[in-house]
Amino acid sequence: MTDPHPVPALHEEIDLGTPPRVTDATVTLTVDGVEVTVPEGSSVMLAAIQAGRTVPKLCATDTLEAFGSCRVCLVEIEGQRGYPASCTAIAAEGMEVRTDSEMLAKLRRGVMELYLSDFPAEDVQGGWSEFHEVMEQTQTFGHPYGDGGANHLDAAVDESNPYFLFDPAKCIVCHRCIRACEEIQGTFALTIDGRGFGSTVAASQSEPFLDSECVSCGACVLACPSQALVEKSLYPEGYRAECRQA
Amino acid sequence: MLESLEGKRGMIRPKPPLPALEGLFGEPTVVNNVITLATVPWILEHGAEAYAAFGTGRSRGTIPVQLAGNVKQGGLVEVPFGVTLRDLIEGFGAGTASGRPFKAVQIGGPLGAWFDDSRLDTPLDYEALAAQDGGIVGHGGLVVFDDTVDMAAMARFAMEFCALESCGKCTPCRVGSVRGVELIDRIAAGADLERDVALLDDLCDTMTHGSLCALGGLTPLPVQSALRRYPQDFGLARDRRPAS
Numbered sequence: 001m002t003d004p005h006p007v008p009a010l011h012e013e014i015d016l017g018t019p020p021r022v023t024d025a026t027v028t029l030t031v032d033g034v035e036v037t038v039p040e041g042s043s044v045m046l047a048a049i050q051a052g053r054t055v056p057k058l059c060a061t062d063t064l065e066a067f068g069s070c071r072v073c074l075v076e077i078e079g080q081r082g083y084p085a086s087c088t089a090i091a092a093e094g095m096e097v098r099t100d101s102e103m104l105a106k107l108r109r110g111v112m113e114l115y116l117s118d119f120p121a122e123d124v125q126g127g128w129s130e131f132h133e134v135m136e137q138t139q140t141f142g143h144p145y146g147d148g149g150a151n152h153l154d155a156a157v158d159e160s161n162p163y164f165l166f167d168p169a170k171c172i173v174c175h176r177c178i179r180a181c182e183e184i185q186g187t188f189a190l191t192i193d194g195r196g197f198g199s200t201v202a203a204s205q206s207e208p209f210l211d212s213e214c215v216s217c218g219a220c221v222l223a224c225p226s227q228a229l230v231e232k233s234l235y236p237e238g239y240r241a242e243c244r245q246a
Numbered sequence: 247m248l249e250s251l252e253g254k255r256g257m258i259r260p261k262p263p264l265p266a267l268e269g270l271f272g273e274p275t276v277v278n279n280v281i282t283l284a285t286v287p288w289i290l291e292h293g294a295e296a297y298a299a300f301g302t303g304r305s306r307g308t309i310p311v312q313l314a315g316n317v318k319q320g321g322l323v324e325v326p327f328g329v330t331l332r333d334l335i336e337g338f339g340a341g342t343a344s345g346r347p348f349k350a351v352q353i354g355g356p357l358g359a360w361f362d363d364s365r366l367d368t369p370l371d372y373e374a375l376a377a378q379d380g381g382i383v384g385h386g387g388l389v390v391f392d393d394t395v396d397m398a399a400m401a402r403f404a405m406e407f408c409a410l411e412s413c414g415k416c417t418p419c420r421v422g423s424v425r426g427v428e429l430i431d432r433i434a435a436g437a438d439l440e441r442d443v444a445l446l447d448d449l450c451d452t453m454t455h456g457s458l459c460a461l462g463g464l465t466p467l468p469v470q471s472a473l474r475r476y477p478q479d480f481g482l483a484r485d486r487r488p489a490s
Contacts, residue, residue: 068260069415071456083455088260103455110452114421144445149428173414192255192414197424199414 016062017045017055017073018087029095038091045073045086053099056108056134058225059174060087064183070174071111072134075099083107105138112140118151120169123227130225131172150197157239160208163232164221165239166201170228173199177220177229189213190220201228248275257413258459279385281310302328305371305383313339315351315389325370332366335390346392350400350476354384356407357464359471360397379471382464397476402430404468411461418453419462425449426469436481443473443480 025040029047036051043066048055058070068088075086078096083104086097098104112135116124124132124141135141155168178190178201189212193202203212221229232239248270250256269275285307289297298306305327313320317339325334335341335351342348350360353370359381361368368374368381375381391400405426414420426449433442450466457463473480 066260068458069417071417071458074456085260085458088262090262107452107456110448111417111456114417114425114452117425118421145425145428146432150424172417173420175415194414196409196412196414197420199420 014049015057016049017057017060018043018066019062019064020046027091027093027095029091029093029097031097032099042091043087044075044077044084044089044091044095044097047091048075048086048097048099054137055086055099056137057087058131058134058172059176061176061223061225064176064179064223067175067179070172072108072138074104074107076101076104108138109140112138113143113145115172116140117143117145117149118153119172119226120153123170127227129227131227152200155200158203158209159232159239160210161214161216161232162210163216164209164218164229165232166209167228167230167239168200170226171201172226172228173201174225176223176225177201180219180223181214184223185215185217185219187213187215187217189215247277255413257415260458281386300326302326302369302371303373305373309370309383309386311338311370312385312387313390314387316342316344316346316392317388317390318343327371328369330367330369331361331388334370334388335366339388339390342390342392344392344394346394348390349393349395350391350397350472352387352389352391352400352468354382355387356404357460357467358382358384358387359467360400360475361471362475379474380467381471382467397472397479398430398434398481401469401472401480402427402434404465404472405430408461408465413461416456416458416462418456419458419465422449422453422457422462423465426453426465430469433480439481443482446473 021039021041023039023041026037027040028035028037031048031051031053034051036047038047038050045055045057045060056072058072059067060073066087068085071085073086074083076098077084077089153169158166175192178192181187181190189203191202192199193206194200203209203214221231248265249259251270265275265277267274300306300308308324308326310322310324311334312322313334317335319338319340323338331351335348348363350362352358352360353375359379361381365378368378370383372383375383405423408419408423409427412419412423429442429446429449433439433446450470453462454466477483
């Protein structure tokens with residue numbers, strides 16, 4: 001007798017990096033020699049992923065519009081100067097894209113070293129976030145800048161919300177939480193306070209999450225690529241005790 | 247600027263789309279600087295050919311140069327492209343205000359490259375400057391220093407300027423500029439000079455090629471040109487030329 005409620009096969013979710021465009025017009029380009037056809041207006045990143053290539057990414061995800069801040073998705077495009085971010089570069093007919101070269105690997109490592117110079121060393125191992133995935137992809141697990149530089153490692157963890165916490169030490173300032181709050185939830189509760197190195201994610205007027213306009217929808221937690229916004233249920237013994245030793 | 251005009255946080259927008267296609271409030275927007283707008287009436291009065299008769303090579307017309315720093319006669323001079331840096335500093339500027347020997351001039355603005363005496367016969371034009379360590383015309387600023395300037399301190403200032411001005415959007419600029427200041431301080435302390443200088447060069451490459459906008463992308467220009475042209479100010483041997 002057949003199961004009246006068959007469980008559908010689980011499909012591996014592929015994050016296309018930028019939102020798919022729906023249009024009849026298409027462009028055909030090559031990514032690392034692989035020909036791929038995508039709807040007009042698609043990003044180079046989406047085309048690369050459709051072509052089966054892997055492009056490291058942190059600030060890009062296909063539920064949010066491209067932002068171009070993290071600088072690990074850089075590619076080379078034949079006939080174009082420099083190393084454009086594949087999330088904000090738009091695929092064009094006949095474009096020849098390279099996602100891998102010695103220079104791209106060096107640049108991605110250089111950027112990851114900068115991230116890691118302001119990331120808790122004890123959280124490099126054992127993490128499961130997209131940030132950790134990019135560490136693997138770029139084979140970068142440390143940085144050459146030494147200890148004692150400016151950092152956010154001692155910033156207070158906001159545990160005011162009953163469901164999730166925010167650890168600024170693990171925040172890579174990719175704005176995904178802010179954009180999720182705006183673009184997906186429409187709550188506009190989050191922003192960046194300060195600028196430059198002092199940029200930090202803030203809820204409402206730099207209030208604790210619970211006191212802010214946050215409605216606890218969780219869109220920011222889902223969007224966070226670095227476990228800075230993370231569900232409390234993962235740490236039943238308490239965040240400090242299980243994760244970062246205070 | 248467009249973000250600010252729209253009432254948002256002043257952060258760089260990635261291009262494309264170019265503002266000419268999709269700018270202020272999503273509408274086509276022409277962005278011009280004041281020099282361009284100020285030039286238009288003269289061109290309308292005298293004709294494009296008369297304006298193009300000024301200049302040299304592909305750099306046509308004139309540029310208002312801001313002569314500043316340690317120079318006897320500072321101020322604004324509008325010159326045709328092609329006038330040499332020496333003409334500007336020693337001619338219009340009448341040399342250093344202190345009377346001490348000239349050491350360095352920063353061309354283009356706070357993100358411009360440093361030029362030493364051996365390169366002062368370079369004409370002020372886009373191509374000639376670019377041929378010298380990637381120099382830029384920028385906004386036409388010339389800031390002159392005499393032989394008392396410490397070029398490692400000037401390199402530090404470039405990184406500090408970037409850190410102060412950084413909007414914080416992209417990582418090479420947001421974190422890189424802070425690490426740059428720290429590295430130059432370590433270089434000044436001199437404990438592990440060779441390693442730290444190589445690391446500074448690497449960091450500059452990451453910022454040059456990885457930054458989202460020209461602030462992080464050009465900051466390495468004054469840092470690396472100071473390092474290349476004045477290695478002794480960083481405690482390095484005079485003949486040393488760090489790899490680019």
